[in-house]
Amino acid sequence: xxxxxxxxxxxxxxxxxxxxxxxxxxxxxxxxxxxxxxxxxxxxxxxxxxxxxxxxxxxxxxxxxxxxxxxxxxxxxxxxxxxxxxxxxxxxxxxxxxxxxxxxxxxxxxxxxxxxxxxxxxxxxxxxxxxxxxxxxxxxxxxxxxxxxxxxxxxxxxxxxxxxxxxxxxxxxxxxxxxxxxxxxxxxxxxxxxxxxxxxxxxxxxxxxxxxxxxxxxxxxxxxxxxxxxxxxxxxxxxxxxxxxxxxxxxxxxxxxxxxxxxxxxxxxxxxxxxxxxxxxxxxxxxxxxxxxxxxxxxxxxxxxxxxxxxxxxxxxxxxxxxxxxxxxxxxxxxxxxxxxxxxxxxx
Amino acid sequence: xxxxxxxxxxxxxxxxxxxxxxxxxxxxxxxxxxxxxxxxxxxxxxxxxxxxxxxxxxxxxxxxxxxxxxxxxxxxxxxxxxxxxxxxxxxxxxxxxxxxxxxxxxxxxxxxxxxxxxxxxxxxxxxxxxxxxxxxxxxxxxxxxxxxxxxxxxxxxxxxxxxxxxxxxxxxxxxxxxxxxxxxxxxxxxxxxxxxxxxxxxxxxxxxxxxxxxxxxxxxxxxxxxxxxxxxxxxxxxxxxxxxxxxxxxxxxxxxxxxxxxxxxxxxxxxxxxxxxxxxxxxxxxxxxxxxxxxxxxxxxxxxxxxxxxxxxxxxxxxxxxxxxxxxxxxxxxxxxxxxxxxxxxxxxxxxxxxxxxxxxxxxxxxxxxxxxxxxxxxxxxxxxxxxxxxxxxxxxxxxxxxxxxxxxxxxxxxxxxxxxxxxxxxxxxxxxxxxxxxxxxxxxxxxxxxxxxxxxxxxxxxxxxxxxxxxxxxxxxxxxxxxxxxxxxxxxxxxxxxxxxxxxxxxxxxxxxxxxxxxxxxxxxxxxxxxxxxxxxxxxxxxxxxxxxxxxxxxxxxxxxxxxxxxxxxxxxxxxxxxxxxxxxxxxxxxxxxxxxxxxxxxxxxxxxxxxxx
Ligand SMILES: Cc1ncc(C[n+]2csc(CCOP(=O)(O)OP(=O)(O)O)c2C)c(N)n1
Ligand code: SF4
Ligand SMILES: [Mg+2]
Numbered sequence: 001x002x003x004x005x006x007x008x009x010x011x012x013x014x015x016x017x018x019x020x021x022x023x024x025x026x027x028x029x030x031x032x033x034x035x036x037x038x039x040x041x042x043x044x045x046x047x048x049x050x051x052x053x054x055x056x057x058x059x060x061x062x063x064x065x066x067x068x069x070x071x072x073x074x075x076x077x078x079x080x081x082x083x084x085x086x087x088x089x090x091x092x093x094x095x096x097x098x099x100x101x102x103x104x105x106x107x108x109x110x111x112x113x114x115x116x117x118x119x120x121x122x123x124x125x126x127x128x129x130x131x132x133x134x135x136x137x138x139x140x141x142x143x144x145x146x147x148x149x150x151x152x153x154x155x156x157x158x159x160x161x162x163x164x165x166x167x168x169x170x171x172x173x174x175x176x177x178x179x180x181x182x183x184x185x186x187x188x189x190x191x192x193x194x195x196x197x198x199x200x201x202x203x204x205x206x207x208x209x210x211x212x213x214x215x216x217x218x219x220x221x222x223x224x225x226x227x228x229x230x231x232x233x234x235x236x237x238x239x240x241x242x243x244x245x246x247x248x249x250x251x252x253x254x255x256x257x258x259x260x261x262x263x264x265x266x267x268x269x270x271x272x273x274x275x276x277x278x279x280x281x282x283x284x285x286x287x288x289x290x291x292x293x294x295x296x297x298x299x300x301x302x303x304x305x306x307x308x309x310x311x312x313x314x315x316x317x318x319x320x321x322x323x324x325x326x327x328x329x330x331x332x333x334x335x336x337x338x339x340x341x342x343x344x345x346x347x348x
Numbered sequence: 349x350x351x352x353x354x355x356x357x358x359x360x361x362x363x364x365x366x367x368x369x370x371x372x373x374x375x376x377x378x379x380x381x382x383x384x385x386x387x388x389x390x391x392x393x394x395x396x397x398x399x400x401x402x403x404x405x406x407x408x409x410x411x412x413x414x415x416x417x418x419x420x421x422x423x424x425x426x427x428x429x430x431x432x433x434x435x436x437x438x439x440x441x442x443x444x445x446x447x448x449x450x451x452x453x454x455x456x457x458x459x460x461x462x463x464x465x466x467x468x469x470x471x472x473x474x475x476x477x478x479x480x481x482x483x484x485x486x487x488x489x490x491x492x493x494x495x496x497x498x499x500x501x502x503x504x505x506x507x508x509x510x511x512x513x514x515x516x517x518x519x520x521x522x523x524x525x526x527x528x529x530x531x532x533x534x535x536x537x538x539x540x541x542x543x544x545x546x547x548x549x550x551x552x553x554x555x556x557x558x559x560x561x562x563x564x565x566x567x568x569x570x571x572x573x574x575x576x577x578x579x580x581x582x583x584x585x586x587x588x589x590x591x592x593x594x595x596x597x598x599x600x601x602x603x604x605x606x607x608x609x610x611x612x613x614x615x616x617x618x619x620x621x622x623x624x625x626x627x628x629x630x631x632x633x634x635x636x637x638x639x640x641x642x643x644x645x646x647x648x649x650x651x652x653x654x655x656x657x658x659x660x661x662x663x664x665x666x667x668x669x670x671x672x673x674x675x676x677x678x679x680x681x682x683x684x685x686x687x688x689x690x691x692x693x694x695x696x697x698x699x700x701x702x703x704x705x706x707x708x709x710x711x712x713x714x715x716x717x718x719x720x721x722x723x724x725x726x727x728x729x730x731x732x733x734x735x736x737x738x739x740x741x742x743x744x745x746x747x748x749x750x751x752x753x754x755x756x757x758x759x760x761x762x763x764x765x766x767x768x769x770x771x772x773x774x775x776x777x778x779x780x781x782x783x784x785x786x787x788x789x790x791x792x793x794x795x796x797x798x799x800x801x802x803x804x805x806x807x808x809x810x811x812x813x814x815x816x817x818x819x820x821x822x823x824x825x826x827x828x829x830x831x832x833x834x835x836x837x838x839x840x841x842x843x844x845x846x847x848x849x850x851x852x853x854x855x856x857x858x859x860x861x862x863x864x865x866x867x868x869x870x871x872x873x874x875x876x877x878x879x880x881x882x883x884x885x886x887x888x889x890x891x892x893x894x895x896x897x898x899x900x901x902x903x904x905x906x907x908x909x910x911x912x913x914x915x916x917x918x919x920x921x922x923x924x925x926x927x928x929x930x931x932x933x934x935x936x937x938x939x940x941x942x943x944x945x946x947x948x949x950x951x952x953x954x955x956x957x958x959x960x961x962x963x
Contacts, residue, residue, distance in 0.1 A: 057811060058806055082817065084816050094608055094650075095650055098648040120640050323626045323627070338592060339582070343380055346578075347578050
């Protein structure tokens with residue numbers, strides 16, 4: 001089973017012949033994010049993407065934690081579980097590990113995933129259960145009205161940090177790669193086409209895929225990703241990662257220094273042959289990790305796309321394989337045999 | 349020399365030694381031999397939390413007590429008749445529990461100056477009259493073992509380590525135990541090291557022969573098999589019975605079992621046991637922490653499995669928020685709490701009943717959770733099935749309150765007939781339940797049980813969303829309506845209050861007792877043994893034992909009010925007493941000891957007698 005499923009994220013999920021449209025995935029619930037919130041764009045992108053998978057709607061489940069972003073499942077006409085703060089990866093793990101016929105999606109925020117739920121996230125990633133984790137990173141706590149988050153920049157002035165935040169933020173991509181993630185991608189709420197292309201690859205990946213989505217919170221952290229959206233700037237600073245393609249923006253290119261580290265240089269100043277070609281499938285994570293570090297200094301240049309996509313057996317498959325093996329080797333369990341195992345004696 | 353054989357009706361033996369001496373194994377084997385012989389029995393292991401506390405010290409002492417008899421017994425016994433002390437620390441740590449006249453079999457080889465000093469003996473108690481009150485049998489267990497294994501190709505250390513088998517052989521001779529099963533056991537335990545297997549068997553036989561030939565033991569003892577109800581028996585410890593009960597529950601529910609758990613003493617053995625039984629469609633998930641363990645179990649329940657999580661007190665504290673989510677989402681879930689001494693880390697290997705109020709109230713909001721408590725090691729099997737029945741039928745998390753005493757203690761168990769086990773299967777929702785025939789109302793309740801439909805992903809036409817936010821009655825949509833919240837709070841409470849639990853039964857053979865002694869959980873054995881003693885001495889006392897703590901049996905109030913006095917022994921500071929007083933305005937008399945140990949029957953008999961005699 002292990003070999004055949006590699007790369008086929010949804011192979012075990014039943015398909016439908018019925019034609020689906022965006023409307024099929026809209027629930028009857030009124031959407032209650034602030035007008036202008038980036039979550040709307042992500043919801044619309046997901047709703048219009050899901051029909052493309054051709055899955056039976058009843059076999060899709062969205063599990064979320066707590067936060068503005070975690071309201072997401074209510075707005076989709078699939079099965080949904082809006083759980084508690086930070087615990088969605090754990091709940092989804094139990095669901096996906098016992099139900100390989102489901103397409104399970106985790107919706108989480110930067111606080112939900114990286115603060116209270118950080119432990120569950122890293123363990124889900126290393127286990128590689130068949131889950132798609134969409135991390136809505138708005139670099140702020142939205143629902144609790146604007147405290148800094150584990151992805152906020154140092155010195156962030158918020159209600160809880162009037163003199164500026166002190167702690168160094170996480171880089172979610174670096175964190176995920178360090179946590180042995182087999183699939184790590186980044187995209188942005190405002191670029192539907194790119195967002196859907198990353199979702200497509202994530203869905204096709206069997207194992208845990210982590211997709212960081214830059215999401216604008218126009219109320220508490222507006223314009224956090226503005227440089228990536230500014231028409232005058234975005235093409236210059238966005239390094240689009242595509243497997244097998246040179247890593248470049250309109251004006252910049254990624255080159256390897258003599259010591260092996262990466263640098264971003266003026267594209268015109270380098271020969272095409274010097275530009276690093278992206279290899280998302282390399283078992284060695286060092287290139288993906290080095291790429292994840294390129295967004296410092298902040299917004300000088302930002303890689304987006306799939307950083308890493310490697311194949312390794314997923315936890316749920318291997319768990320099922322153990323159950324199968326125990327059953328074929330020793331036969332299906334019988335209760336009477338179980339009770340009689342060990343030393344017994346009869347009193348008449 | 350022909351040796352005298354003396355008949356006894358019961359014996360309590362305590363094996364005590366350093367944690368590295370293999371006392372638990374020795375006790376387990378003696379138990380297996382005793383079970384095979386047909387005595388009734390009850391065991392009490394007692395070991396340090398440290399894996400290897402410093403050798404030869406008092407904190408490093410590990411012991412195993414076994415009570416066996418020619419009649420049915422209820423407890424591992426109050427005070428040993430025989431102490432096997434493998435070193436001075438084992439002697440010193442256990443001497444206080446030994447009644448005058450008891451036998452002490454001491455390994456003199458370990459009574460060296462250094463070992464004596466380690467535990468504060470100035471002189472060797474085996475050589476002066478410090479132990480004059482007891483019958484001391486000094487035996488050179490280590491050197492006799494080494495001598496018996498002279499011709500084996502094993503290291504001196506390995507030879508010395510077999511001394512516990514020598515001791516087991518000697519005790520097996522002393523009490524006429526059958527030995528074949530132990531020989532077989534050693535062969536299979538050391539199957540990969542045949543030399544060690546042979547040496548251990550030789551040490552075991554040497555111990556037996558030593559008893560037979562030495563003049564140090566002139567009497568051996570016979571304890572006739574007990575007259576137990578006909579049937580097939582095995583010996584079982586609480587954790588194993590609980591694991592079997594969970595498997596049986598999944599079979600009887602026709603659902604796969606999913607266990608999410610994080611290791612913690614004294615609950616880990618349930619995880620270990622269940623992980624061996626994957627062929628029963630059991631999935632065991634060792635999570636990153638207790639929160640993930642219960643989260644995964646709840647996720648599996650949402651997907652239509654029997655979700656279970658196992659832990660001890662500190663883990664229950666961590667799981668509280670997720671149990672609240674299970675209350676809100678009304679999904680089946682079993683949370684097993686093998687209680688241990690707290691607060692905080694407390695005494696991990698010691699027993700207590702101190703989590704009752706946490707199980708009742710340890711969550712935010714009005715968050716009722718049914719509670720079931722097994723009363724003996726083998727009862728853990730049936731209690732697990734009962735917890736599953738309630739969880740499935742009423743779609744609710746259920747707390748199963750075991751404890752360290754039940755978990756590790758063992759007793760003979762008359763195996764149930766599989767056909768007699770209850771069918772606890774339930775139906776999943778398959779279609780819309782709204783009046784229009786098209787909508788699905790995830791919170792439309794069964795009028796009788798108040799349970800909501802269990803609608804698992806993969807079922808077409810009833811896609812829906814659930815979560816921890818308050819729900820509108822029926823539709824399950826998010827609702828902040830004040831009256832709806834009040835209604836839902838009451839509905840969740842009413843659902844738990846309405847669970848069908850059997851009436852509380854009272855045992856009162858004379859029929860005119862004025863004092864009732866009530867208990868719950870693992871105190872059953874000591875209380876019942878105490879009640880027997882009091883009755884034997886002519887006292888009149890009724891006994892009742894609660895298995896369901898939430899909801900309480902419907903007749904609980906009537907039972908309490910029917911007696912002049914109600915005595916309630918608990919291994920806490922009166923947690924059930926608090927609940928009963930609040931609920932029934934009955935002033936129960938609490939008796940509380942929180943020593944990390946089970947009650948002694950003699951102690952409770954005295955307390956009961958005092959209550960009878962007062963006024
Ligand atoms: C146990 C617990 N602690 C705290 C909270 C309060 N809380 C709710 S959401 C949240 C932070 C949300 O931030 P994020 O995950 O970034 O989501 P966003 O709202 O930004 O989408 C906090 C602290 C809670 N609901 N539960
Ligand atoms: S607070 Fe921010 S993240 Fe939350 S809904 Fe409003 S805009 Fe969106
Ligand atoms: Mg956020």
